[in-house]
Amino acid sequence: MFLSRFAQGPAFRSGLATLMELLSDGTRFLMTVSRSRVALGAEVLFLRKQLAYYQEHEIRPRRLTDAARLSLVLWSRFFNWKESLAIVTTETLIRWHRKGFKFYLHWKSRGGRPALPREIRQLIASMVKENVTWGEERIASELSLKLGTYVSPRTVGKYWRIVACDFLVAVTVRFQVLFVFLVMEVGSRRILHYNVTAHPTADWTLQQFREALPDERPHQFLIHDRDSIFSSELDEELQTSFGLRVLRTPVRAPKANAYCERLIGTVRRECLDFMIPMSEGHLRRTLRPWVEHYNKGRPHSSLGPGMPEESAARQLPTPRTHRHKLPPDCQIRAKDILCGLHHEYSWENCAA
Secondary structure, eight states: OHHHHHHTSHHHHHHHHHHHHHHHHHHHHHHHHTSOHHHHHHHHHHHHHHHHHHHHTTOOOOOOOHHHHHHHHHHGGGTTGGGTOOSSOHHHHHHHHHHHHHHHHHHHTOSOSOOOOHHHHHHHHHHHHHOTTOOHHHHHHHHHHHHOOOOOHHHHHHTOOEEEEEEEEEEOTTOOEEEEEEEEETTTTEEEEEEEESSOOHHHHHHHHHHHSOTTSOOSEEEEOOOTTSOHHHHHHHHHHHOOEEEEOOTTOGGGGHHHHHHHHHHHHHTGGGOOOSSHHHHHHHHHHHHHHHHHTOOBGGGSSBOSSOOTTOOOOSOOSSTTSOOTTEEEEEEEETTTTEEEEEEEEOOO
Protein backbone atom coordinates (compact mmCIF):
# COMPACT_ATOMS: atom_id res chain seq x y z
CA MET A 1 0.00 0.00 0.00
CA PHE A 2 2.84 2.40 0.89
CA LEU A 3 4.61 1.76 -2.39
CA SER A 4 1.45 2.39 -4.37
CA ARG A 5 0.86 5.69 -2.57
CA PHE A 6 4.50 6.68 -3.10
CA ALA A 7 4.21 5.90 -6.81
CA GLN A 8 1.29 8.31 -7.04
CA GLY A 9 3.09 11.14 -5.22
CA PRO A 10 4.35 14.30 -6.91
CA ALA A 11 7.98 13.58 -5.96
CA PHE A 12 7.87 10.20 -7.71
CA ARG A 13 6.25 11.66 -10.83
CA SER A 14 8.77 14.49 -10.95
CA GLY A 15 11.69 12.05 -10.60
CA LEU A 16 10.27 9.78 -13.29
CA ALA A 17 9.81 12.74 -15.68
CA THR A 18 13.42 13.81 -15.06
CA LEU A 19 14.71 10.30 -15.71
CA MET A 20 12.72 9.99 -18.94
CA GLU A 21 14.03 13.34 -20.19
CA LEU A 22 17.63 12.34 -19.41
CA LEU A 23 17.17 9.02 -21.22
CA SER A 24 15.74 10.88 -24.20
CA ASP A 25 18.75 13.22 -24.24
CA GLY A 26 21.09 10.24 -24.00
CA THR A 27 19.40 8.60 -26.98
CA ARG A 28 19.77 11.78 -29.03
CA PHE A 29 23.45 11.98 -28.04
CA LEU A 30 24.14 8.41 -29.21
CA MET A 31 22.40 9.13 -32.50
CA THR A 32 24.41 12.34 -32.91
CA VAL A 33 27.87 10.83 -32.36
CA SER A 34 27.20 8.29 -35.08
CA ARG A 35 26.96 11.02 -37.72
CA SER A 36 29.85 12.49 -39.73
CA ARG A 37 31.90 15.43 -38.45
CA VAL A 38 30.86 17.57 -41.43
CA ALA A 39 27.18 17.05 -40.66
CA LEU A 40 27.73 17.82 -36.97
CA GLY A 41 29.66 20.98 -37.75
CA ALA A 42 26.95 22.19 -40.12
CA GLU A 43 24.22 21.47 -37.59
CA VAL A 44 26.09 23.33 -34.83
CA LEU A 45 26.53 26.38 -37.07
CA PHE A 46 22.87 26.17 -38.12
CA LEU A 47 21.71 26.11 -34.47
CA ARG A 48 24.04 28.94 -33.47
CA LYS A 49 22.63 31.14 -36.23
CA GLN A 50 19.13 30.64 -34.85
CA LEU A 51 20.35 31.30 -31.30
CA ALA A 52 22.01 34.54 -32.42
CA TYR A 53 18.63 35.71 -33.74
CA TYR A 54 17.07 35.34 -30.28
CA GLN A 55 20.04 37.07 -28.66
CA GLU A 56 19.88 40.02 -31.05
CA HIS A 57 16.17 40.51 -30.38
CA GLU A 58 16.71 40.03 -26.60
CA ILE A 59 14.10 37.30 -26.34
CA ARG A 60 14.27 35.84 -22.84
CA PRO A 61 14.17 32.02 -22.61
CA ARG A 62 11.61 30.22 -20.54
CA ARG A 63 12.54 28.97 -17.06
CA LEU A 64 14.43 25.67 -17.24
CA THR A 65 13.15 22.57 -15.54
CA ASP A 66 15.27 20.54 -13.11
CA ALA A 67 15.77 17.90 -15.80
CA ALA A 68 17.02 20.52 -18.27
CA ARG A 69 19.46 21.94 -15.71
CA LEU A 70 20.79 18.49 -14.90
CA SER A 71 21.14 17.72 -18.60
CA LEU A 72 23.17 20.90 -19.21
CA VAL A 73 25.44 20.07 -16.29
CA LEU A 74 26.08 16.54 -17.59
CA TRP A 75 26.79 17.49 -21.21
CA SER A 76 28.99 20.44 -20.22
CA ARG A 77 31.59 17.98 -18.92
CA PHE A 78 32.43 16.82 -22.47
CA PHE A 79 33.54 20.13 -24.04
CA ASN A 80 34.49 23.74 -23.31
CA TRP A 81 31.04 24.94 -22.34
CA LYS A 82 32.03 28.54 -21.54
CA GLU A 83 32.20 29.39 -25.26
CA SER A 84 28.70 28.00 -25.91
CA LEU A 85 26.81 29.18 -22.83
CA ALA A 86 24.06 31.63 -23.80
CA ILE A 87 20.85 31.34 -21.79
CA VAL A 88 22.36 31.67 -18.29
CA THR A 89 25.50 33.16 -16.78
CA THR A 90 28.67 31.25 -16.01
CA GLU A 91 28.08 31.61 -12.26
CA THR A 92 24.63 30.04 -12.63
CA LEU A 93 25.92 26.91 -14.35
CA ILE A 94 28.72 26.59 -11.77
CA ARG A 95 26.10 26.86 -9.04
CA TRP A 96 24.18 24.02 -10.70
CA HIS A 97 27.39 21.97 -10.68
CA ARG A 98 27.82 22.55 -6.94
CA LYS A 99 24.19 21.79 -6.21
CA GLY A 100 24.42 18.51 -8.12
CA PHE A 101 27.58 17.55 -6.24
CA LYS A 102 25.85 18.44 -2.96
CA PHE A 103 22.96 16.09 -3.79
CA TYR A 104 25.41 13.35 -4.75
CA LEU A 105 27.38 13.79 -1.52
CA HIS A 106 24.17 13.72 0.50
CA TRP A 107 23.14 10.49 -1.21
CA LYS A 108 26.63 9.01 -0.80
CA SER A 109 26.80 9.73 2.93
CA ARG A 110 23.22 8.80 3.81
CA GLY A 111 22.57 6.66 6.85
CA GLY A 112 24.58 8.39 9.58
CA ARG A 113 25.07 6.80 12.99
CA PRO A 114 23.54 3.30 13.23
CA ALA A 115 20.37 2.98 15.28
CA LEU A 116 20.08 1.02 18.50
CA PRO A 117 19.25 -2.67 18.16
CA ARG A 118 15.58 -3.42 17.70
CA GLU A 119 15.19 -5.12 21.09
CA ILE A 120 16.65 -2.09 22.91
CA ARG A 121 14.30 0.25 21.07
CA GLN A 122 11.34 -1.95 21.96
CA LEU A 123 12.50 -2.04 25.58
CA ILE A 124 12.67 1.77 25.75
CA ALA A 125 9.22 2.03 24.17
CA SER A 126 7.74 -0.41 26.67
CA MET A 127 9.36 1.39 29.63
CA VAL A 128 7.91 4.70 28.42
CA LYS A 129 4.47 3.16 28.03
CA GLU A 130 4.49 1.41 31.40
CA ASN A 131 5.93 4.31 33.43
CA VAL A 132 4.19 7.51 32.46
CA THR A 133 5.92 9.59 35.17
CA TRP A 134 9.48 8.65 34.17
CA GLY A 135 11.71 10.98 32.22
CA GLU A 136 14.65 10.42 29.87
CA GLU A 137 17.29 10.39 32.62
CA ARG A 138 15.30 7.96 34.77
CA ILE A 139 14.98 5.46 31.93
CA ALA A 140 18.67 5.83 31.01
CA SER A 141 19.64 5.22 34.65
CA GLU A 142 17.36 2.19 34.85
CA LEU A 143 18.97 0.72 31.72
CA SER A 144 22.56 1.33 32.86
CA LEU A 145 22.37 0.48 36.59
CA LYS A 146 20.04 -2.51 36.51
CA LEU A 147 20.26 -3.93 32.99
CA GLY A 148 23.85 -3.09 32.04
CA THR A 149 22.79 -1.25 28.86
CA TYR A 150 24.54 2.11 28.66
CA VAL A 151 22.40 4.60 26.74
CA SER A 152 22.50 8.37 27.16
CA PRO A 153 19.32 10.31 28.09
CA ARG A 154 19.52 12.08 24.74
CA THR A 155 19.45 8.74 22.94
CA VAL A 156 16.47 7.65 25.04
CA GLY A 157 14.66 10.83 24.02
CA LYS A 158 15.39 10.09 20.37
CA TYR A 159 13.35 6.88 20.58
CA TRP A 160 10.73 8.42 22.81
CA ARG A 161 8.03 8.83 20.19
CA ILE A 162 6.18 11.84 21.54
CA VAL A 163 4.60 14.38 19.20
CA ALA A 164 3.39 17.82 20.26
CA CYS A 165 1.25 20.24 18.24
CA ASP A 166 -0.23 23.69 18.57
CA PHE A 167 -1.52 26.71 16.64
CA LEU A 168 -0.05 30.20 16.49
CA VAL A 169 -1.66 33.34 15.08
CA ALA A 170 -0.24 35.72 12.46
CA VAL A 171 -1.86 38.88 11.06
CA THR A 172 -1.41 40.04 7.46
CA VAL A 173 -1.04 43.62 6.20
CA ARG A 174 -4.79 43.61 5.52
CA PHE A 175 -5.45 42.53 9.12
CA GLN A 176 -6.49 39.02 8.11
CA VAL A 177 -5.95 36.52 10.92
CA LEU A 178 -4.05 33.40 9.84
CA PHE A 179 -3.44 30.26 11.86
CA VAL A 180 -0.14 28.36 11.61
CA PHE A 181 -0.32 24.70 12.63
CA LEU A 182 2.93 23.15 13.89
CA VAL A 183 3.71 19.51 14.64
CA MET A 184 7.06 18.67 16.26
CA GLU A 185 8.76 15.54 17.52
CA VAL A 186 9.74 16.14 21.12
CA GLY A 187 12.76 13.83 21.26
CA SER A 188 14.57 15.18 18.20
CA ARG A 189 13.02 18.71 18.26
CA ARG A 190 12.29 18.22 14.57
CA ILE A 191 9.37 20.03 12.95
CA LEU A 192 7.45 17.24 11.27
CA HIS A 193 4.88 19.40 9.54
CA TYR A 194 3.51 22.92 9.25
CA ASN A 195 0.70 24.56 7.32
CA VAL A 196 -1.26 27.79 7.19
CA THR A 197 -5.01 28.37 6.98
CA ALA A 198 -7.47 31.16 7.63
CA HIS A 199 -10.26 28.81 8.76
CA PRO A 200 -8.98 25.89 10.88
CA THR A 201 -11.42 23.03 11.41
CA ALA A 202 -11.24 19.58 12.93
CA ASP A 203 -11.29 17.95 9.46
CA TRP A 204 -8.48 20.21 8.23
CA THR A 205 -6.43 19.44 11.36
CA LEU A 206 -6.93 15.70 10.91
CA GLN A 207 -5.64 15.96 7.34
CA GLN A 208 -2.52 17.71 8.65
CA PHE A 209 -1.88 14.76 10.97
CA ARG A 210 -2.19 12.39 8.00
CA GLU A 211 0.55 14.35 6.23
CA ALA A 212 2.73 14.75 9.33
CA LEU A 213 2.67 11.18 10.67
CA PRO A 214 3.57 8.64 7.96
CA ASP A 215 2.93 4.96 8.53
CA GLU A 216 6.60 3.96 8.52
CA ARG A 217 7.45 6.12 11.58
CA PRO A 218 4.85 5.36 14.24
CA HIS A 219 4.63 7.52 17.36
CA GLN A 220 3.10 6.71 20.71
CA PHE A 221 1.92 9.92 22.35
CA LEU A 222 0.41 13.19 21.14
CA ILE A 223 0.25 16.33 23.28
CA HIS A 224 -2.19 19.13 22.51
CA ASP A 225 -4.22 21.69 24.45
CA ARG A 226 -7.95 21.86 25.02
CA ASP A 227 -8.81 24.04 22.03
CA SER A 228 -12.21 23.27 20.52
CA ILE A 229 -10.53 22.37 17.21
CA PHE A 230 -9.17 19.23 18.89
CA SER A 231 -12.59 17.64 19.21
CA SER A 232 -13.31 14.29 20.82
CA GLU A 233 -13.98 12.81 17.35
CA LEU A 234 -10.52 13.97 16.24
CA ASP A 235 -8.88 12.33 19.26
CA GLU A 236 -10.76 9.08 18.63
CA GLU A 237 -9.60 9.06 15.00
CA LEU A 238 -5.99 9.65 16.10
CA GLN A 239 -6.20 6.73 18.52
CA THR A 240 -7.87 4.42 16.01
CA SER A 241 -5.95 5.23 12.81
CA PHE A 242 -2.54 6.22 14.19
CA GLY A 243 -2.40 4.27 17.46
CA LEU A 244 -1.65 7.46 19.39
CA ARG A 245 -2.35 8.00 23.04
CA VAL A 246 -3.67 11.57 23.18
CA LEU A 247 -2.55 13.65 26.17
CA ARG A 248 -4.68 16.77 26.67
CA THR A 249 -3.01 19.48 28.73
CA PRO A 250 -4.73 20.79 31.88
CA VAL A 251 -6.79 23.97 31.72
CA ARG A 252 -4.67 27.15 31.59
CA ALA A 253 -1.42 25.21 31.88
CA PRO A 254 0.79 26.14 28.88
CA LYS A 255 3.84 24.64 30.59
CA ALA A 256 2.30 21.20 30.08
CA ASN A 257 3.00 21.67 26.37
CA ALA A 258 6.29 23.47 26.99
CA TYR A 259 8.09 22.13 23.90
CA CYS A 260 5.52 23.53 21.47
CA GLU A 261 5.21 26.77 23.42
CA ARG A 262 8.98 27.22 23.14
CA LEU A 263 8.81 26.43 19.42
CA ILE A 264 6.09 29.04 18.88
CA GLY A 265 8.23 31.61 20.68
CA THR A 266 11.18 30.71 18.47
CA VAL A 267 9.08 31.10 15.32
CA ARG A 268 8.07 34.59 16.43
CA ARG A 269 11.52 35.73 17.61
CA GLU A 270 13.42 34.40 14.61
CA CYS A 271 10.92 34.83 11.78
CA LEU A 272 7.50 36.44 12.24
CA ASP A 273 8.69 39.40 14.33
CA PHE A 274 10.73 40.59 11.33
CA MET A 275 8.10 40.39 8.59
CA ILE A 276 4.43 41.08 7.94
CA PRO A 277 2.83 38.46 5.67
CA MET A 278 1.00 39.70 2.60
CA SER A 279 -1.28 36.70 2.30
CA GLU A 280 -1.69 33.06 3.26
CA GLY A 281 0.58 31.91 0.43
CA HIS A 282 3.23 34.49 1.32
CA LEU A 283 3.33 33.30 4.93
CA ARG A 284 3.61 29.66 3.81
CA ARG A 285 6.49 30.51 1.45
CA THR A 286 8.24 32.47 4.21
CA LEU A 287 8.03 29.63 6.71
CA ARG A 288 9.38 27.04 4.26
CA PRO A 289 13.08 28.13 4.33
CA TRP A 290 12.94 28.87 8.05
CA VAL A 291 11.62 25.40 8.90
CA GLU A 292 14.39 23.85 6.79
CA HIS A 293 16.91 26.03 8.63
CA TYR A 294 15.40 25.03 11.99
CA ASN A 295 15.66 21.31 11.19
CA LYS A 296 18.99 21.18 9.36
CA GLY A 297 21.05 24.29 10.07
CA ARG A 298 20.17 25.73 13.47
CA PRO A 299 22.03 24.45 16.57
CA HIS A 300 19.75 23.52 19.48
CA SER A 301 21.15 23.80 23.00
CA SER A 302 18.78 21.09 24.24
CA LEU A 303 20.41 18.60 21.85
CA GLY A 304 23.89 18.97 23.20
CA PRO A 305 24.12 21.31 21.10
CA GLY A 306 23.03 19.54 17.97
CA MET A 307 20.56 19.68 15.09
CA PRO A 308 17.33 17.71 14.63
CA GLU A 309 18.48 16.38 11.25
CA GLU A 310 22.23 15.86 11.53
CA SER A 311 23.87 15.67 8.12
CA ALA A 312 26.43 12.90 7.76
CA ALA A 313 28.15 14.96 5.06
CA ARG A 314 28.85 17.82 7.49
CA GLN A 315 32.39 17.49 8.76
CA LEU A 316 35.19 19.67 10.05
CA PRO A 317 38.33 20.27 7.98
CA THR A 318 41.57 18.38 8.50
CA PRO A 319 42.98 18.41 12.05
CA ARG A 320 44.55 21.73 12.99
CA THR A 321 47.61 22.39 15.11
CA HIS A 322 45.97 25.38 16.80
CA ARG A 323 42.25 25.58 17.51
CA HIS A 324 42.16 29.40 17.07
CA LYS A 325 43.70 29.41 13.59
CA LEU A 326 41.78 28.81 10.39
CA PRO A 327 43.14 26.08 8.09
CA PRO A 328 44.90 27.55 5.03
CA ASP A 329 43.22 25.19 2.55
CA CYS A 330 39.64 26.09 3.60
CA GLN A 331 37.43 29.13 3.75
CA ILE A 332 34.22 29.87 5.60
CA ARG A 333 31.05 29.96 3.48
CA ALA A 334 27.96 31.85 4.66
CA LYS A 335 24.53 30.90 3.33
CA ASP A 336 21.73 33.48 3.55
CA ILE A 337 18.47 32.46 5.19
CA LEU A 338 15.36 34.63 4.71
CA CYS A 339 17.24 37.28 2.70
CA GLY A 340 20.03 37.59 5.24
CA LEU A 341 17.98 37.51 8.45
CA HIS A 342 19.93 34.39 9.45
CA HIS A 343 23.05 32.72 8.08
CA GLU A 344 24.45 29.20 8.07
CA TYR A 345 28.24 28.84 8.16
CA SER A 346 30.25 25.93 6.80
CA TRP A 347 33.69 25.04 5.53
CA GLU A 348 34.54 25.08 1.83
CA ASN A 349 37.76 23.85 0.27
CA CYS A 350 39.73 26.56 -1.50
CA ALA A 351 40.40 26.13 -5.19
CA ALA A 352 43.82 24.68 -5.92
